[in-house]
Structures are given as structure tokens and as C-alpha cells.
Amino acid sequence: MTVDVAMIKKHKACVLVWVLFVCFSPSAETLHILNREGYLSDQVTARFEQNTGHRIEQIYYDNEKRRNALLDRADKYNFDLVLVDHNSARIFGARGLFSPLTLEQIPNLDQVPAFRKEQCGQFGAPYFWSTLGILYRADKVQPPPSSWRDLLVPDDHLKGHVGMLDNSLDTLVPPLAMLQQPLDSDDNQVLREAFSLLKAQSSWVLTYEYPRTYIRHDQQADRLYMAQGYSSDRAAMNTFSDQEHWRFVLPDEGTLVRLDCLAIFRHSPHQALATEFLNFLNQPEIAALNAEQTFATPANDAALTLLSGQFGQDSSIFPLVPALQNGQLAPRLDPKNMEIRNRITLAVLKNHETR
Structure with missing residues (x-):
């Protein structure tokens, strides 16, 4: 069973709580995972349920502001695991929200490179990594974009056809990179200069919703021609839209590399089952299946040799080393910087809504 937080966000919290406490057979435990839609293979969950007799239930979020709001009230909900970026794994873990993880609990993590385990810290299990760039429809956008400027100052025919993300880090990457400034400035x-660029661009923006969510659920999905998004989104968007027009490019000025981690809530009553699930996900054949089914890049290197040739050679999912040279791991922002950026994104959205 899955629940889409975005679809019920306008309702009271009690609705979400009621949904999460659906009664199941007393012989089976249920793991509730707060996750992005499409980031866990149905085949993988089916195998785990068949092997263990337990259940997996996913609750979706479509942006990190909503996720963080849920994390702040996590003890009131029935969440066991959550997908977070590596910075959030450390931040919320240090606040006592997550349980520490060890190789003794999850021995298959020994097949994950040490630097990725270090990035997620003691509270996160490395899951997928991806790069931030520009998604575009090859049948609508010619020539292909190559710079963040193409997204921020688009051609006139793209007015009302551009998508942007809505969070304190990702939203500011295009203008900061275009201005040749540090991404954590x-x-x-x-x-202020970055805000001016985003404010001017807002007249061209169709949506600030996560692009793969928008493509899958919005009735105006066919109006989206170009969007800010991650490398793992391109293949999923082609699948959701039932076409092969979507492409992905890393802009010349540089970009972010995102590492996603899975964390176990400290309050979860299913600690043993949650660690068993994380160990299952890191079996090489399962990690490979999960990657191919979700169109994402596995953090588990042992899975790489098990990927199909076509998938492993996809340069949007596995960018070539030269393309990554201008990339940097998503930086951790201090609270004051985060607050300023949140005000910027809120002002941009308000400007977009009132235009």
C-alpha cells in the first residue's frame, strides 16, 4: 500500500495518521517508509515481503520542505524509515531522531565505498547518488541546453513551459553557478543577485513541483518542456509520460552531486526488521535490480557489475568523469544561510503566484 503525502497535504494531520494505522494481519509486521515516489522498486518490495512474510508501506513526499515538516512530527506518525540526503542524515541524526547503524547490523554495507558511508554518517545507509542538471524535451527544445543560463533566461517560446525545484539549496544552484559563485554562498x-534572476525567470515557470511528480500526476504535464531536476528523473519521466523525448544534461558551469541515504527512526518499534530490510537492499543483485527499476545510480559498488549493458552505459545515470569534474557534493548550509534562502524561495513562489 502506498500513500502520497502531496495528494493529502491540504487535509488535517489526523487524516494521515488514520491512513498510516491501517490494520494488517497480526502475523505480519509492516515497515512504513517515508520516501520519494518511484525510489523503491515494486519488484524489490515484493521479494522482501515474499521472503520475510512482512509488509512494506510507502508514504510519499515530493519536496524537502514537506518532508522536514513531517520529520519534526515523526513521533506522531508511524514511520520506520525515511529517505534523506546525506546532510539531513547527519543533522537529524545528531538531534536524536535516527538510530545509529553499524556493519554488525547491516553487513552488506561493507560493499558500499567507505567515502559514501562517511558522507551519510553513522545514521544513514547510502542508497542512491545523482547529479543536478537540466531535463528537457528533445522534441520541444532545440538546440539542447548546455548552460544554467538556458534555464534561467529561456527563449520566448518556452514561456509557461519551465519547471524549477523548490528548496533552499537546489533552487539557488542555477543562479549561483551562472554567476560563478560558491553554491553555498x-x-x-x-x-540578492541570485534572487533577481529567479524572480525574473518566474514568468517563464509553469511549476515548482518536483518534475517526475508533476509529469506523473498533473493534467498539464504535456506543457512542461524543460526543468531543473536530477539525473535519476530522466528515464522515469519518459516512462511516466509514455514517450522517449526527455533528455538530461549537466550544465557547463557545474552542479551538485546528491547522495541519498536511508535512516531508521529511533522511535520505530521495528528496529530489527528495518535493519534487515536495509541489509536486503544492499545484496548486490537486489541493489542492481532496484537501480534498474528506479532508473537511479546505486551507492553499492558491488551492484555495478550486475547491471545490464544498456543501463550501465546510460551517461545521464552514470555521468562520465569529465562531466563530473565541475560537480560538488551538496554542501551543508548554516541556519542563517538556510533562513535567507528559504525567504528567497518563498518570495519567488509568491511572485510566481501573483503574476
């Missing part, structure tokens, strides 16, 4: 003048 806290310089007020630089951030």
Missing part, C-alpha cells in the same frame, strides 16, 4: 549581495 552566504554573501548577501550575491544572494
Whole structure:
């Protein structure tokens, strides 16, 4: 069973709580995972349920602001695991929200490179990694974009056809990279310039919803021609839209590399089952299946040799080393910087809504 947080966000919290406490057979435990839609293979969950007799239930979020709001009230919900970026794994783990993880509990993590385990820290199990770039429809956008400027200052025919993300880090990457400024800049003048670019661009923006969510659920999905998004989104968007027009490009100015981690809530009553599930996900053949079914890049290197040739050679999912040279792991922002950026994104959205 799955529940889409975005679809019920306008309802009271009690609705979500009621949904999560659906009664199941007393012989089976149920793991509730707060996750992005499409980031866990149905075949993988089916195998785990068949092997163990237990159940997997996913609750979806479509942006990190909503996820963080849920994390702040996690003890009131029935969540066991959550998908978070590596910075959030460390931040919320340090606050006591997550349980620490060890190789003794999850021995298959020994097949994950040490630097990725270090990035997720003691509270996160590395899951997928991806790069931030530009998604575009090859039948609508010619020539192909190559710069963040193509997204921020688009051609006139793209007015009302552009998508952007809505969070304090990703939204600011295009203008900061275009201005050749550090992606974690806290310089007020630089951030004002970035805000000006985003405000001017808002007249071209169709949506600030996560692109793969928008493509799958919105009735105006066919109006989206170009969007900010991650490398793992391209193949999924082609599948959801039942076409092969979507492409992905890493802009010349540089970009972010995102590492997603899975964390277990400290309050979860299913600690043993949750660690068993994380160990299952890191079996090489399962990690490979999960990657191919979700169109994502596995953090488990042992899975790489088990991937099909066509999937393993997809340069949007596995960018070539030269394309990654201008990439950097998503930086951790201090609270003041985060607050300023949140005000910027809120102002941009308000400007978009009132245009």
C-alpha cells in the first residue's frame, strides 16, 4: 500500500495518521517508509515481503520542505524509515531522531565505498547518488541546453513551459553557478543577485513541483518542456509520460552531486526488521535490480557489475568523469544561510503566484 503525502497535504494531520494505522494481519509486521515516489522498486518490495512474510508501506513526499515538516512530527506518525540526503542524515541524526547503524547490523554495507558511508554518517545507509542538471524535451527544445543560463533566461517560446525545484539549496544552484559563485554562498549581495534572476525567470515557470511528480500526476504535464531536476528523473519521466523525448544534461558551469541515504527512526518499534530490510537492499543483485527499476545510480559498488549493458552505459545515470569534474557534493548550509534562502524561495513562489 502506498500513500502520497502531496495528494493529502491540504487535509488535517489526523487524516494521515488514520491512513498510516491501517490494520494488517497480526502475523505480519509492516515497515512504513517515508520516501520519494518511484525510489523503491515494486519488484524489490515484493521479494522482501515474499521472503520475510512482512509488509512494506510507502508514504510519499515530493519536496524537502514537506518532508522536514513531517520529520519534526515523526513521533506522531508511524514511520520506520525515511529517505534523506546525506546532510539531513547527519543533522537529524545528531538531534536524536535516527538510530545509529553499524556493519554488525547491516553487513552488506561493507560493499558500499567507505567515502559514501562517511558522507551519510553513522545514521544513514547510502542508497542512491545523482547529479543536478537540466531535463528537457528533445522534441520541444532545440538546440539542447548546455548552460544554467538556458534555464534561467529561456527563449520566448518556452514561456509557461519551465519547471524549477523548490528548496533552499537546489533552487539557488542555477543562479549561483551562472554567476560563478560558491553554491553555498552566504554573501548577501550575491544572494540578492541570485534572487533577481529567479524572480525574473518566474514568468517563464509553469511549476515548482518536483518534475517526475508533476509529469506523473498533473493534467498539464504535456506543457512542461524543460526543468531543473536530477539525473535519476530522466528515464522515469519518459516512462511516466509514455514517450522517449526527455533528455538530461549537466550544465557547463557545474552542479551538485546528491547522495541519498536511508535512516531508521529511533522511535520505530521495528528496529530489527528495518535493519534487515536495509541489509536486503544492499545484496548486490537486489541493489542492481532496484537501480534498474528506479532508473537511479546505486551507492553499492558491488551492484555495478550486475547491471545490464544498456543501463550501465546510460551517461545521464552514470555521468562520465569529465562531466563530473565541475560537480560538488551538496554542501551543508548554516541556519542563517538556510533562513535567507528559504525567504528567497518563498518570495519567488509568491511572485510566481501573483503574476
